[in-house]
Amino acid sequence: MDLNTYGYIAGGIVFGLGALGAGIGNGLIFSKTVEGISRQPELRGTLTATAFIGVGLVEAMPIISLVLAFMWAK
């Protein structure tokens, strides 16, 4: 295998694992948000806004790994 092939494999692994972690993280955020809303439905707006901020923070890692994957896989 030449270096390009390794680049593709590395990109696939790094983005796959990043997406896996972000998926778990987003799932946790939204499960807790739904829980919170069902406990206190009047806080729906605030909780949803906070959840989306959390998603914005969580998404950073997979997106950075996506950029790394694009850099390596070419």
Add this chain to the structure above:
Amino acid sequence: MDSPLTKGVKNDNMEHLAPKIEVGGIEFDLAAIMMVVISSLIVFILARLAVRNLSVENPGKLQNFLEWVVEFVQGIIGQSMDMKKGRPYLALGLTLILYIFVSNMLGLPFSIITEAHNGHIPSVFGHQLIVPEDTEHLAWAWWKSPTADAAMTMALALIVIVLSHVQGIRLNAKHYFKHYTSNPNIVFLPIHLIEIVSKPLTLGLRLFGNIFAGEVMIGVILGMGWVGIPAMLVWQGFSIFVGAIQSFVFTMLTMVYISQSIVHEEDH
């Protein structure tokens, strides 16, 4: 350059080059520099138009919008610190959120691509554009989000982080330095030192990664041809959402970092 202004042109074989020139050993990305200027101008004109006919009884649409933005930023600051301490950062937060939002939106609607004619590489300001080796498809993309350039977002992040440290030392020196050595004790100093580096890195790369990945994805969808139109609609909508969220997150994290270094909690 006599090449046409191409709207959403199908990408033949590979992605377009960034128009870079080398001056004094440093590479300058002309597209990024141009887009920085353009988005600055747009924000400046927007803000000037909004405050042109200020009125209390009969505010214009733009004035209402900008007042809403100011109150929104006040809300962000109020969440992370006392408004009395946070007042000076209102202008900073307003600038950041408007500028980053406009930047994120700029790259979405279309792109400007020039192609080389008969292998003739164009020059700008007397410097020939840099072409990487083994490139046969000579085309440059001149229109992109300035935030899709790592140098630009890292510069923004660096401004913010340096400001937060400077303000911490100026306004809160005793607790600022104590925070490193006794939170909870000296053993955690390396972690605090890593945090100094990782804060600007994640702040800048988060914005860059989101916008850059969005633009690469748009390129991929364009390559799919007619089949990609529904995907393009979905992805454009999602990109607007991501652009708004990221400008908001950047501003919020700015305020959180500043408040972390200037506000002294009584409980430790």
